[in-house]
Amino acid sequence: MSSEHFFLLLEVLKQAGLQGTARSSTTRLARVLHCSQQTVSRQLRELEARSLLLRRASPLGVELSLSPQGQRLLQGVYTELCQSLQASGNPCTLSGTVETGLMEGAYYLSLPPYQRQLREKLGFPPFKGTLNLHVNETDLHAFLAQAKPLHVEGFQSEERSFGGLKAYRVLVNGKIPAALIHPDRTTHKNVAEVIAEKKLRDQLGLKDGDRVSLTLQEESHA
Structure with a gap:
């Protein structure tokens, strides 16, 4: 997974929480991630195709949530970071x-x-x-x-x-x-x-x- 995909997943986590749903838009996501709206749209499709993200069109934009697989991926990254920091003497x-x-x-x-x-x-x-x-x-x-x-x-x-x-x-x-x-x-x-x-x-x-x-x-x- 590319760093761009990871940061988009991370932004969905920030907005929706681990098991919640966020109402957003590609325009807003593009502004937060400092990229084009077209790039965000493409990355959302790719993450959905990899079963890491769930999305649904809404009158106000798009509803986004992490799939169970996406949740596990981010939790795994968090755990590895914590273990590395702990091994470095940081509790x-x-x-x-x-x-x-x-x-x-x-x-x-x-x-x-x-x-x-x-x-x-x-x-x-x-x-x-x-x-x-x-x-x-x-x-x-x-x-x-x-x-x-x-x-x-x-x-x-x-x-x-x-x-x-x-x-x-x-x-x-x-x-x-x-x-x-x-x-x-x-x-x-x-x-x-x-x-x-x-x-x-x-x-x-x-x-x-x-x-x-x-x-x-x-x-x-x-």
């Missing part, structure tokens, strides 16, 4: 914005089977609640791809079944040991849930909208 980090959750984390972390396994695997009893961070979905996928997860098994109660989850050791803002937990079944694709021994909001004086960074701990690197 892989994930940044997000603090947001208020639905208190689901507090409920699940209060369940003894989860509590017991997390305490055994992480070495500390987690506070019964999560710090929720709104993150970029692509960044989250790439971040998790760099780490070795700790597996927490699901279980069955009398009323229902509870799914498993993966825990990744991280440092919050470079100093507080914690874990990013990622349920095996989740609909929150752009939320990172972080647990620690004590309530992170209180430890760091955080409020909604504050920026927080997560860094993989050394033993968590894949």
Whole structure:
């Protein structure tokens, strides 16, 4: 794939997100990419022919989204970049914005089977609640791809079944040991849930909208 094709795919990612759809036009894309409208039209056709892009004409121009194959390609590039930077001594980090959750984390972390396994695997009893961070979905996928997860098994109660989850050791803002937990079944694709021994909001004086960074701990690197 040429560099021109790559930067066009990257622009679609910026406008549409990993799994969304963007309404744009060849004129706008040409202006952003500093090329002619005819060049953009040709490249869109070529990317569509290679099953990297989905497009549909609309009254306002064109609707664009990444195909599953295009998503995987960009995620692969991101992962390789992260691995190269990590090998050069630059730790892989994930940044997000603090947001208020639905208190689901507090409920699940209060369940003894989860509590017991997390305490055994992480070495500390987690506070019964999560710090929720709104993150970029692509960044989250790439971040998790760099780490070795700790597996927490699901279980069955009398009323229902509870799914498993993966825990990744991280440092919050470079100093507080914690874990990013990622349920095996989740609909929150752009939320990172972080647990620690004590309530992170209180430890760091955080409020909604504050920026927080997560860094993989050394033993968590894949």
